[in-house]
Amino acid sequence: MDAVFHALAHGTRRDMLGRLAGGELTVGELAAPLTMSLAAASKHVQVLERAGLVRRTVDGRRHVCRLDPAPLASATAWLRFYEGHWTESLDNLEALLRAPEQENR
Amino acid sequence: MDAVFHALAHGTRRDMLGRLAGGELTVGELAAPLTMSLAAASKHVQVLERAGLVRRTVDGRRHVCRLDPAPLASATAWLRFYEGHWTESLDNLEALLRAPEQENR
DNA sequence: ACTAAACTCAACCATGTGGTTGAGGATCCC
């Protein structure tokens, strides 16, 4: 799960995932719009692969990547949990403000 | 937004956020259960602060930290967007499997 | 006034990360 958040922490990788949401792409196609070498882009793909967010099938000399957003589910679950706690603590704050003892600030 | 994902990428920081969801804690209290020095924990708090996830109020010599999950919202929005694309591509897959041309695998 | 406590800051170190280049392995095309 660290791997998922780590993969998402880099803008280049989020960009790749975004374009993969539109359909399968080869490593070269993923690298094309980027301002870095193919080898660098290849490393980013590997990071996404290790995080389980991208699956690769080798088709001849082309490596075709497709999105596998399943690992995103655990990340969203984590986030939703703490957003839940957040609204809860908002309720607590509100309750506190309504309480008889007036300790505003 | 990179900052938010980067902050979440470290298990120690997620742990801190989790405990902060239960209420305000000082830097020392955040550091106590960890196997690192206070200075190291202090740095983690600073990372969370830069990401906007934690707000600090100095109360005497104690630095009280409280959770501010607002930046989590943009992260969840990003994730939900791609989860949407995911279910869409699942539909595409299903449609493909139902299609006349049988190219399973 | 002294000491202890709660932190931050700065310097330092080891390791990880993101990029480059150069070489090489398959694969397609002529």
Added chain:
DNA sequence: GGGATCCTCAACCACATGGTTGAGTTTAGT
């Protein structure tokens, strides 16, 4: 077969990250 294409691998480099220790500051307690 020969050359161009697509991609990985390994070595290297600069810089960020995560940890340490030691010193310093501010506050609390006696």
